[in-house]
Amino acid sequence: MAFVASKGPSRRLHGVRRVWAGLSAGDRIVVLLFALIVSVAIAGPWLAPHPTMTADPAQRLLPPSLEHWLGTDDNGIDVFSRLLAAPRTDVTIALVATLLSVLVGAPLGVLAGLFESHPRRVLSLTGEGMLRLLDVLQAFPVFILAMVLVAIRGPGTENVILAVAFVNFPVFLRLVRSELLSLRQRPFAEAARAIGRSDLAAAFVHLLPNALPTVVVQLSVTVGFAVLLTAGLSFVGAGIRPPTPELGAMIAGGAKFMALGQWWVSLFPGLALGAIVFVCGLFGEVIGRALEPGASSAPRRRRAPPLAAAAAATNAPAADPQALLAVDRLSLIGDDPEAPLLETMSLSLRPGERLGIVGVAGAGKSLLLRTVLALPPPGTTVRGRVRFEGRDLETLPAAELRRLRGATLAAILPNAKAQLNPLVRIGDFMAAQIRAHVRCSEAEARRRAAKMLVAVGLTDPERRLDAYPHELSGGMAQRVCIAIALLHRPRLLVADEPTAGLDVTVQRQVLDLMLKLSKEQNVAQIVATRDLGIVAHYCDTVAVLEGGRLVEMGPVAAVLTAPSSAVTHRLIAASRGETA
Amino acid sequence: MTFAPLVQVAHLSKRFRLDRHHYVGAVNDISFTIGKGETLGLVGESGSGKTTVGRCLLRLIEPSAGSITFAGADLTGASAAELRALRPRLQLVFQDPLASLNPRRTIGQTVAEPLRLHTRQSAAACRAAAAEMLREVGLDASRFDRYPIELTASEQQRVGIARALVTRPDLVVLDEPTSTLDPIMRAEILDVLERMQAALGVSYLFISHDLTAVERLSHRIAVMYLGRLVEIGSTRALMRQQDHPYTRALLSAVLDADPTKPIPPHVVEGEIPSAVNPRDECPFVGRCPIHIPVCRDAMPGMADMGGAHFAACVRAPELVRGAL
Numbered sequence A: 001m002a003f004v005a006s007k008g009p010s011r012r013l014h015g016v017r018r019v020w021a022g023l024s025a026g027d028r029i030v031v032l033l034f035a036l037i038v039s040v041a042i043a044g045p046w047l048a049p050h051p052t053m054t055a056d057p058a059q060r061l062l063p064p065s066l067e068h069w070l071g072t073d074d075n076g077i078d079v080f081s082r083l084l085a086a087p088r089t090d091v092t093i094a095l096v097a098t099l100l101s102v103l104v105g106a107p108l109g110v111l112a113g114l115f116e117s118h119p120r121r122v123l124s125l126t127g128e129g130m131l132r133l134l135d136v137l138q139a140f141p142v143f144i145l146a147m148v149l150v151a152i153r154g155p156g157t158e159n160v161i162l163a164v165a166f167v168n169f170p171v172f173l174r175l176v177r178s179e180l181l182s183l184r185q186r187p188f189a190e191a192a193r194a195i196g197r198s199d200l201a202a203a204f205v206h207l208l209p210n211a212l213p214t215v216v217v218q219l220s221v222t223v224g225f226a227v228l229l230t231a232g233l234s235f236v237g238a239g240i241r242p243p244t245p246e247l248g249a250m251i252a253g254g255a256k257f258m259a260l261g262q263w264w265v266s267l268f269p270g271l272a273l274g275a276i277v278f279v280c281g282l283f284g285e286v287i288g289r290a291l292e293p294g295a296s297s298a299p300r301r302r303r304a305p306p307l308a309a310a311a312a313a314t315n316a317p318a319a320d321p322q323a324l325l326a327v328d329r330l331s332l333i334g335d336d337p338e339a340p341l342l343e344t345m346s347l348s349l350r351p352g353e354r355l356g357i358v359g360v361a362g363a364g365k366s367l368l369l370r371t372v373l374a375l376p377p378p379g380t381t382v383r384g385r386v387r388f389e390g391r392d393l394e395t396l397p398a399a400e401l402r403r404l405r406g407a408t409l410a411a412i413l414p415n416a417k418a419q420l421n422p423l424v425r426i427g428d429f430m431a432a433q434i435r436a437h438v439r440c441s442e443a444e445a446r447r448r449a450a451k452m453l454v455a456v457g458l459t460d461p462e463r464r465l466d467a468y469p470h471e472l473s474g475g476m477a478q479r480v481c482i483a484i485a486l487l488h489r490p491r492l493l494v495a496d497e498p499t500a501g502l503d504v505t506v507q508r509q510v511l512d513l514m515l516k517l518s519k520e521q522n523v524a525q526i527v528a529t530r531d532l533g534i535v536a537h538y539c540d541t542v543a544v545l546e547g548g549r550l551v552e553m554g555p556v557a558a559v560l561t562a563p564s565s566a567v568t569h570r571l572i573a574a575s576r577g578e579t580a
Numbered sequence B: 001m002t003f004a005p006l007v008q009v010a011h012l013s014k015r016f017r018l019d020r021h022h023y024v025g026a027v028n029d030i031s032f033t034i035g036k037g038e039t040l041g042l043v044g045e046s047g048s049g050k051t052t053v054g055r056c057l058l059r060l061i062e063p064s065a066g067s068i069t070f071a072g073a074d075l076t077g078a079s080a081a082e083l084r085a086l087r088p089r090l091q092l093v094f095q096d097p098l099a100s101l102n103p104r105r106t107i108g109q110t111v112a113e114p115l116r117l118h119t120r121q122s123a124a125a126c127r128a129a130a131a132e133m134l135r136e137v138g139l140d141a142s143r144f145d146r147y148p149i150e151l152t153a154s155e156q157q158r159v160g161i162a163r164a165l166v167t168r169p170d171l172v173v174l175d176e177p178t179s180t181l182d183p184i185m186r187a188e189i190l191d192v193l194e195r196m197q198a199a200l201g202v203s204y205l206f207i208s209h210d211l212t213a214v215e216r217l218s219h220r221i222a223v224m225y226l227g228r229l230v231e232i233g234s235t236r237a238l239m240r241q242q243d244h245p246y247t248r249a250l251l252s253a254v255l256d257a258d259p260t261k262p263i264p265p266h267v268v269e270g271e272i273p274s275a276v277n278p279r280d281e282c283p284f285v286g287r288c289p290i291h292i293p294v295c296r297d298a299m300p301g302m303a304d305m306g307g308a309h310f311a312a313c314v315r316a317p318e319l320v321r322g323a324l
């Protein structure tokens, strides 16, 4: 038995250096700024050049100078020194409070997610009740709520922490709950149940860790927000009191001098506060990206053996004046410039032409389609050009590209269920898609959506529009996605495995629909498929990929009856049921 | 070949309630058996209830009616604790190999997990057994500490198979295990499945749209349409002669990879009826090229066509005689 092993050296997430290497320049700046904040929070008080709590009436309200870089406040204390010392208070309170709120909120969120729509009435009611209670709680303005809490319990660091934690835990509860609801639809969640995990264990062992990136992003945003809240409480006198250096209290202390022209007393603490909140928010996103599994180990490809046919195919004529789509020496470079993910591919497509793309898995079919759609995976570089209706997709402004995509340039991607939002009904999802491109009423959008569902062979469109994605079978979800792609009468349809998971009779209906679109409306199509039968009977030309290269391209009849490359031979043999 | 019965499904139904007056008849009154070491292929329209049948067999969803007997014990009435004890004997392989693996766990952890849950073996022993199983499905030890995203789709599916087989189950439901793989990988996975069945004597319920693969792996084939079983028989008999018009349409719609062969005529047109509040009639009647008024009167019963081959069509005898 042939066994294809990926031989590429596989690198893993381990090691700070690996993560650092994967960051963009902007991300690195954010990380450095965040590190600066943390350092100041830790070491600030020791670095302060002047005393931070001792008043010196002789030095009152001095403007910035060489001696006092940021001036002095009304107690004659150096503002710069206090500014260095203050973050320790705010950041510590914010950190502890945020940790507390996530430790309480996340497990409750898991339970809320599990209890929701649980067959046991008691549990579903508990879940329901929990959310209602949160609604009530969150109806109060956060700041007022926190003030009330501090007022009840009296000032003091612990009480500020408790108040800040209390107003923030609902954020984590809701976040984890909604993450859980969507993770629960993923097959690995069912796999956990299938091997005999209880729902509860599966939720904590398998689902919660996968909600981590989102939680961490939120964690960082919340820390920023908690700093703001702490400062706010202190500003109104409900938090930390002077003389402890604290940003909110500093701003409050200096506010009355603003009008008198002594702006430095509260301006600098204000700026510092803003910067901390801002950097925390950005840092969350950087961490979130770095935490995605495989974020730093982009799929690596084996380099295909050099083939004579490859050279011929890649030099295929690219300048067809009638071309709707012209791909000219397109390369996609990933981590390793030595082994590009796609290598100098040229092809062109006329209106109404149907091009099939075949190849073993990992040959680059989906990458090619994504690059054609100007959606290359993050962290890759595109060389060469993709022209659509004479316009270069690379250089098109983002807004223009968005308008193009989903309208004239439509995509059908595999794994339909993953594209539909598990929490949004099909009808709402489709209506939103329609209204993103056409101005029309909600009812009109719905009518159009229903019509399209019928066109792809779904019955009872009204009921389908009301369904959530998990209520559809795989094949139905796929057809919903096809319907979405066809909503705006595209000129080019880029389809990745459009009929995977459909039974052959329905598959034929979908293919016939696509054929009709090409014949009657001149819609060009690029179809990546592993089913040579589809290529044989529904495509005009076929391109065979291997290891990121175009190894063979030509009219379907020629390529499939007299293949020139070894892969094509193997694919044909395997399709006939002969063991590879 | 005859097999001692392992699973007996009788009058199984599953309804998903939509609101007070509407429900989806995902599976309606289905009966069949699976023998020890046998593969039953399950094919049919998208949305016809194949996945639901598979999930009901494993009690991952609760059947609405009917009974399932597994190795002599009533599975439908099993308590949660009894069910947990049965889990290692009833397993599942998924359609989308990558999605079925927890992205944050290594291959080794994933395959060892069922053993950790169901046996008292030490962590090291579980690891060793998992490594052994991975080797048997054709993955070498260097893959053990990898994450799913680092493997090829074929390797990922081997991991899914290893996870299902590591507890030496009696029955594995394979829900379209090859539908996301390219032809070469598909052939590899079918090899693995065949080899493991020969080695372990496990039974498969093999759900697929890929008729070539079903033909290759299955001893018998069952055909579903809109929640109903419409035909069941041995692979050989069914491939030679289809006694239900839907099965006929299904087999004739297959596209050959040879472009010189004419495109097979598309015999069925029309829409797939809705599974909401299904009527008591032949589910295929709206698309059937040979329907007659009586087809609307009631769901035709399963008629014995001889040779353990059954079909649910009022005109099956005529169809068999070649009168149509």
Ligand SMILES: Nc1ncnc2c1ncn2[C@@H]1O[C@H](COP(=O)(O)OP(=O)(O)OP(=O)(O)O)[C@@H](O)[C@H]1O
Pocket (backbone or CB within 6 Å): A470, A471, A472, A473, A474, A475, A476, A501, A503, B016, B017, B024, B025, B026, B044, B045, B046, B047, B048, B049, B050, B051, B052, B053, B275
């Ligand atoms: N949780 C659910 N709620 C409501 N309806 C459901 C639910 N799950 C499945 N269904 C419906 O039950 C029917 C059978 O679905 P099922 O997934 O079993 O079909 P399938 O034969 O496996 O289809 P495919 O080949 O597309 O995978 C479909 O009409 C589907 O919409």
Ligand code: SF4
Pocket (backbone or CB within 6 Å): B244, B245, B246, B282, B283, B284, B285, B286, B288, B289, B290, B291, B292, B295, B300, B312, B313, B314, B315, B316
């Ligand atoms: S019962 Fe009637 S409608 Fe149904 S398959 Fe037979 S002939 Fe066709």
Ligand SMILES: [Mg+2]
Pocket (backbone or CB within 6 Å): A473, A474, B050, B051, B052, B175
């Ligand atoms: Mg299914």
